[in-house]
Amino acid sequence: MTPLQRFIVIFLGTAILTCTIELIRRRKLWEEYALLWLLSGTVILILGVFPQIISTISAVLGLAYLTTLLLIAFLFLLSIVMHFTKVISKQTEREVKLAQQLAILKMKLEKLEKGKKQDLENTSEYKKTAAENHCLNT
């Protein structure tokens, strides 16, 4: 690895870590979802600092240097996408529950409001008749 290549990899790792931490700090990314990003940044940084790791992996797997790098990047993306699919499924489940409860509550509320309206109408009717009777009596 040339010094320039090393610099680029270290820069990339630092950039990912900085972005992730900054987003967490601004409350725009939940820690729960950021863990994989933090891990990715850290691994890239380590690979930049110790380039011999990639050389060793390449030698063991019989791959070219760049291919190993792409493989590692691909594995990370894969796990991040998998993680997101999991999160989406969980959110869908919650969203369904919320919508169901909402529908039931809405119906109950409408029923209550209708009942109240009727009560009010009944009372005003009663008052009216009472007033009319009052007039008749006098």
Place this chain on the structure above:
Amino acid sequence: MKKYPKTLVIIPAFNEAKNVGSVIDNIKTYASFADIAVINDGSEDSTAKIAEEKGAAVLNLPYNMGIGGAMQTGYIYAQKAGYQIAVQVDADGQHPVKNIPELIDTLSDSSADMVIGSRYLGKAGKEPLVTRAVGKWILSKIISLITGQKITDSSSGFRAVNQRTMQLLIKRYPRDYPEPESVAMLIKEGLKVIEIAVQMNERCSGNSSITIHKGIYYVIKVTVAILIDAFESTLSIKEN
């Protein structure tokens, strides 16, 4: 009049303004003892208005959730309101509501947890459409393979369930094409599912939700779902 347990007929409806009114009227005629709840699954037509005018309880879902989500809403509502039995009837008028008392009687007489109105029971090979016959055969085979029980019409939505089943279905109910999968799930949980023979009506208006290519997708999706469920641990009714 015969005394029936407290029953709720649940009608999941998505844009069924043309049919839902007559379905409600029919239920009132043939099963006057039952309350009716229409689960309006985000319809854009006057389904909710018509159902309300006909005197049904109407639950409006905030968006279209699919028949699974809608039915589950009905079960949650039924359980909360203390109904002993919930009957599912489709809003398109295909289900013979005159058989509702028979569904309920069978449920209590044979101490079953779910009774399905089957259009195939006792009428082997009467399906006129080849594609449908194949789909029906595959589903039936998969379910008997997984559960060891033969169900002739697992995709029939015309069914009655008791409180025990409701409790399970509230916990877990597939979002789309839920009928066969829920049958397999219930039998696997050790619940008793039986069928009675019914004659389905022709659709009054609109088209069946399942066309040929959708039918292929239907069979594949349901088969995969049932197979995945087979590897899952069972949901105990007691644990929550």
